[in-house]
Amino acid sequence: MSKLVSFFGQKVKVINLGIPSFAEDLKKQGVEVMHTEWRPPAGGNKKIQALLAKVEAWQSKVKAGKGAR
Amino acid sequence: MLIDIQEANAKALAAIQAAQPIIKGIDTAINVVPGMKKNLILHAGPPITWAKMSGPLKGAVIGGLIYEGLAANPSEAEKLAASSQIEYSPWHEHDGVGPMAGVATASMPVWIVENKTNGRKTFCTLNEGLGKVLRYGAFSDEVITRLKWIEKTLAPVLKAAIPLAPEINLKNMIAQALQMGDEVHNRNKAATSMLIRELAPAITKTSFSQEEKARVLEFMHSNDHFFLNLSMPAAKAMLQAAEWIEGSTIVTTMCRNGTEFGIRVAGLKDRWFTGPAQMIRGLLFPGFEEKDCNPDIGDSAITETCGLGGFSMAAAPAIVKFVGGTVSDAMNFTRKMYEITDGESQAFQIPAMDFRGSPTGINLLKVCEKNILPQINTGIAHKDAGVGQVGAGLVNPPMKCFEDALEAYVEKYCQN
Amino acid sequence: MVVCHLIRKQTYFDSVTLMLIGSQVKKLDGIENAVVGMCTGYNIDSLKRLNMYQPEFDGLTPNDLIICIMGKDKATAESGIAEVEKRLKSRKQASGASAELPPATQEEAARRLPEANVVLISVPGEYAAREAMQALNNGRHVMLFSDNVSIEEELELKTLGVSKELLVMGPDCGTAIINGTPLAFANAVRSGDIGLVAASGTGLQEVTSTIHRLGCGISQAIGVGGRDLSEKIGGRMTIMATRALAADPTTRVIVMISKPPAEKVLTPLFAEFKNIGKPVVVYFIGADPKMIEAQGFVAARNLEDAALQACRLSNKKQYNPEMTDSEIKKLADKVKLPAASLRGLYSGGTLCDEAQRLLQPAIGEIFSNTPVKGCKEMPDVYKSSGHCIIDLGDDNFTRGKAHPMIDPDYRAERMVQEFADPNVGVICFDVVLGYGSHPDMAGEMVGAIERGRKKSGRNPVLAACICGTEEDPQGWQQQKARLAEAGVSVFPTNVAMVKFVQHCLERK
Numbered sequence: 001m002s003k004l005v006s007f008f009g010q011k012v013k014v015i016n017l018g019i020p021s022f023a024e025d026l027k028k029q030g031v032e033v034m035h036t037e038w039r040p041p042a043g044g045n046k047k048i049q050a051l052l053a054k055v056e057a058w059q060s061k062v063k064a065g066k067g068a069r
Numbered sequence: 070m071l072i073d074i075q076e077a078n079a080k081a082l083a084a085i086q087a088a089q090p091i092i093k094g095i096d097t098a099i100n101v102v103p104g105m106k107k108n109l110i111l112h113a114g115p116p117i118t119w120a121k122m123s124g125p126l127k128g129a130v131i132g133g134l135i136y137e138g139l140a141a142n143p144s145e146a147e148k149l150a151a152s153s154q155i156e157y158s159p160w161h162e163h164d165g166v167g168p169m170a171g172v173a174t175a176s177m178p179v180w181i182v183e184n185k186t187n188g189r190k191t192f193c194t195l196n197e198g199l200g201k202v203l204r205y206g207a208f209s210d211e212v213i214t215r216l217k218w219i220e221k222t223l224a225p226v227l228k229a230a231i232p233l234a235p236e237i238n239l240k241n242m243i244a245q246a247l248q249m250g251d252e253v254h255n256r257n258k259a260a261t262s263m264l265i266r267e268l269a270p271a272i273t274k275t276s277f278s279q280e281e282k283a284r285v286l287e288f289m290h291s292n293d294h295f296f297l298n299l300s301m302p303a304a305k306a307m308l309q310a311a312e313w314i315e316g317s318t319i320v321t322t323m324c325r326n327g328t329e330f331g332i333r334v335a336g337l338k339d340r341w342f343t344g345p346a347q348m349i350r351g352l353l354f355p356g357f358e359e360k361d362c363n364p365d366i367g368d369s370a371i372t373e374t375c376g377l378g379g380f381s382m383a384a385a386p387a388i389v390k391f392v393g394g395t396v397s398d399a400m401n402f403t404r405k406m407y408e409i410t411d412g413e414s415q416a417f418q419i420p421a422m423d424f425r426g427s428p429t430g431i432n433l434l435k436v437c438e439k440n441i442l443p444q445i446n447t448g449i450a451h452k453d454a455g456v457g458q459v460g461a462g463l464v465n466p467p468m469k470c471f472e473d474a475l476e477a478y479v480e481k482y483c484q485n
Numbered sequence: 486m487v488v489c490h491l492i493r494k495q496t497y498f499d500s501v502t503l504m505l506i507g508s509q510v511k512k513l514d515g516i517e518n519a520v521v522g523m524c525t526g527y528n529i530d531s532l533k534r535l536n537m538y539q540p541e542f543d544g545l546t547p548n549d550l551i552i553c554i555m556g557k558d559k560a561t562a563e564s565g566i567a568e569v570e571k572r573l574k575s576r577k578q579a580s581g582a583s584a585e586l587p588p589a590t591q592e593e594a595a596r597r598l599p600e601a602n603v604v605l606i607s608v609p610g611e612y613a614a615r616e617a618m619q620a621l622n623n624g625r626h627v628m629l630f631s632d633n634v635s636i637e638e639e640l641e642l643k644t645l646g647v648s649k650e651l652l653v654m655g656p657d658c659g660t661a662i663i664n665g666t667p668l669a670f671a672n673a674v675r676s677g678d679i680g681l682v683a684a685s686g687t688g689l690q691e692v693t694s695t696i697h698r699l700g701c702g703i704s705q706a707i708g709v710g711g712r713d714l715s716e717k718i719g720g721r722m723t724i725m726a727t728r729a730l731a732a733d734p735t736t737r738v739i740v741m742i743s744k745p746p747a748e749k750v751l752t753p754l755f756a757e758f759k760n761i762g763k764p765v766v767v768y769f770i771g772a773d774p775k776m777i778e779a780q781g782f783v784a785a786r787n788l789e790d791a792a793l794q795a796c797r798l799s800n801k802k803q804y805n806p807e808m809t810d811s812e813i814k815k816l817a818d819k820v821k822l823p824a825a826s827l828r829g830l831y832s833g834g835t836l837c838d839e840a841q842r843l844l845q846p847a848i849g850e851i852f853s854n855t856p857v858k859g860c861k862e863m864p865d866v867y868k869s870s871g872h873c874i875i876d877l878g879d880d881n882f883t884r885g886k887a888h889p890m891i892d893p894d895y896r897a898e899r900m901v902q903e904f905a906d907p908n909v910g911v912i913c914f915d916v917v918l919g920y921g922s923h924p925d926m927a928g929e930m931v932g933a934i935e936r937g938r939k940k941s942g943r944n945p946v947l948a949a950c951i952c953g954t955e956e957d958p959q960g961w962q963q964q965k966a967r968l969a970e971a972g973v974s975v976f977p978t979n980v981a982m983v984k985f986v987q988h989c990l991e992r993k
Contacts, residue, residue, distance in 0.1 A: 003650040004729040007626070008705060010602060012666040015594045017616055018607030018630070019501050022669055025920040028958070031666055034598035037587045038608050039497040043440030044547040048472055051479050052438055053615075055074070058483045062071050404586050408593070439589060440495065440548065 113171025114326025128206025128454020351462010629655025677702020904937030918953025
């Protein structure tokens with residue numbers, strides 16, 4: 001568990017996806033936060049989301065294959 | 070297939086960035102345009118049949134047939150146009166581009182632009198000027214006469230002048246124009262001025278008459294958009310360098326024929342993905358209304374495809390006045406385009422963005438994922454042939470083009 | 486009544502922001518109803534139900550924003566729309582007028598803050614797992630506030646998280662304090678040596694706040710989501726968190742808070758706890774403490790007790806509750822209930838459960854919308870009868886509204902309603918402070934109390950517990966003063982408040 005334990009000693013730096021007040025509260029505390037104006041991918045279009053997921057899955061395989069070499 | 074998209078796109082971007090488009094010369098279409106024929110009419114946008122053409126394109130075809138001597142009058146031209154004797158093909162499939170209707174016939178002179186990095190050439194007609202011109206579908210005697218003058222005087226003078234002038238690197242000229250308030254789609258004033266400056270001494274050195282040389286100079290001077298017909302083939306030469314890199318999702322073509330919008334993608338060789346051309350939102354000149362407008366038309370979106378035009382709106386904020394916007398809006402339009410591009414131009418830097426390179430390399434995947442469409446600035450044509458420009462404004466491609474392209478991409482590459 | 490609407494295509498806002506704005510604008514003069522939301526199937530149904538649906542909404546997508554206002558006349562409805570737009574615009578500006586447009590994806594955010602080590606996800610459930618997966622693949626810890634994530638997705642995420650020693654806090658995790666930083670709904674708690682692992686948000690808030698008020702501190706407060714100790718998930722995150730706290734030199738005491746784990750998970754979990762080598766306080770809500778003690782662990786009897794035990798183990802001395810039993814009894818003795826029934830209006834589900842559990846053996850029949858064992862289902866959740874202890878954060882009450890910890894409106898309305906019932910003798914409620922919570926919940930409740938008194942002319946006994954610390958943005962003392970001014974008896978913990986309520990009811 002050494003990796004997780006060493007994380008316990010670090011400053012938390014946050015990427016916030018969704019509710020803006022979570023990011024605002026963190027900023028108030030002086031925490032480094034990157035708020036994201038998140039929107040559903042592909043404008044909410046399920047068909048496009050599925051196609052993009054196929055591309056992502058393919059690329060994961062390609063990259064994993066390369067890493068193995 | 071084991072293709073890393075990031076790598077493929079990086080390759081595409083590198084090829085685009087490395088392009089060096091120069092003015093090689095001028096020649097007649099039949100001599101230099103691949104596949105050109107006497108009965109072939111090249112046009113802007115994706116493939117289209119006579120029956121589907123909008124007013125301005127039909128008018129331009131009629132004018133082209135009369136100019137080419139294939140028809141004696143408009144009604145003959147119309148009959149001929151509808152017959153199987155005339156073939157139509159997109160300029161893009163012949164290594165060229167055409168603004169608005171973009172009609173080109175065998176006898177028309179064309180600019181020859183060469184990408185010195187790979188030796189390939191692209192082509193475009195010479196800009197006729199504003200008002201009642203062929204590219205807006207006009208076909209009156211005045212139009213034909215002007216086209217003849219371009220063939221018999223303008224082109225030969227410039228053709229002779231070019232070798233007498235220092236080599237004109239269009240990439241550099243565009244880069245400078247961008248820092249002078251142009252975006253080389255709807256604002257070409259600075260670039261046109263620089264072009265005239267480069268060619269004027271050479272023009273005077275040619276052995277044409279004083280009168281002819283003067284008319285040539287006056288003609289170029291009278292048309293702020295003369296340079297558009299060079300910025301377009303220059304952009305095409307740059308993007309063409311990425312065609313057809315396997316697996317790449319970089320968009321290499323965006324164009325419209327007045328009826329449909331078409332795109333092409335580097336990793337999907339020769340395939341068109343089309344959708345309905347959209348109506349432009351903007352300012353209309355006095356006396357014109359929405360119902361007068363033609364849908365989006367022209368190959369000039371090749372400039373946006375290359376990070377210029379609407380993508381470089383931050384360089385030419387005057388454009389936003391056409392859409393009732395502010396300078397800050399112009400900057401935001403450019404900023405938004407960084408979300409859907411893979412890189413930033415090394416050559417085309419925008420002063421107002423602290424000389425940041427313009428957004429380059431539209432990535433199909435990003436357009437779909439983020440649901441952000443490329444932003445195009447463009448002129449609005451009257452829907453009736455030959456009336457001319459009725460306004461200018463902003464427009465986007467239909468998302469359908471990108472959705473269909475994504476589907477085709479997945480079918481080609483992601484089926485195991 | 487006139488209905489006006491405005492559509493903003495491809496304009497996305499999160500649902501909490503929209504619901505809050507809708508809720509605010511609805512209060513304006515002459516506005517009967519306001520629906521401000523993305524065009525989801527759910528919102529379409531709401532609009533139809535409210536007779537506010539317009540044919541122009543056909544063909545819109547969940548990325549299109551609908552503003553629909555029902556007002557007493559056209560001018561009022563239109564001004565309602567203008568008001569909504571104004572608030573949306575200031576919302577956008579509030580996110581910073583910087584040189585860059587804010588990132589719209591996790592990828593872009595990561596490019597701008599590559600040193601980020603935690604991704605806090607509160608997007609709609611159907612997209613949450615994908616974002617969480619991306620975060621883990623990029624080596625970042627995940628706090629998954631979103632609910633409506635499937636158990637299969639949870640299993641996949643936690644399996645990956647464990648393999649990479651990355652935290653997956655959630656789904657449906659509302660509270661965590663990691664490396665001293667409160668995330669989502671959490672309190673400002675000093676640092677110390679007590680490490681907590683919890684499957685309950687408000688439970689974690691109550692215990693950590695109490696620890697702080699007692700003068701002790703925490704190392705980590707790790708939320709694991711309500712399903713972690715189910716058979717399918719097998720306690721994966723709990724076990725990883727526990728192992729890490731065991732190995733963490735800063736942590737000297739460990740506290741575990743959750744509902745009783747699934748049968749099959751209990752044995753391996755206890756085996757893990759035995760390996761820790763540090764004292765463990767276990768609070769399995771509703772479980773028999775003897776079962777836990779038999780295993781050799783310290784069993785807490787309630788949330789307050791969990792904090793007391795943890796402090797005792799941390800500082801090796803006895804800790805007493807902030808208010809002793811005799812103090813509480815003395816307060817109750819001074820009070821006379823005007824009628825017999827109790828109404829408990831809770832924003833925190835775990836606190837609502839705790840109240841039921843503590844009171845059930847003592848005061849007879851208790852109804853709830855979320856009854857624990859031995860309590861009964863309310864026949865009509867919108868109308869109380871007899872002793873009712875209500876979780877206002879439950880789905881029934883939060884349709885189209887933000888959670889009662891953020892949006893006090895329905896609870897305030899319900900407070901006024903309970904005042905009007907002549908059978909009501911005592912009303913108790915929780916005020917949860919901290920980041921994420923309403924900036925002045927005490928003020929809102931006092932407003933409701935005053936309206937209740939005025940409208941009904943009645944004066945039931947009022948009790949509140951404030952879950953929080955002085956360091957919280959709202960300020961514990963300030964909130965207490967506000968409530969006390971209005972005649973509310975204020976208690977530091979739910980347990981103390983419930984003891985008070987019990988005494989009051991027994992005296993009648």
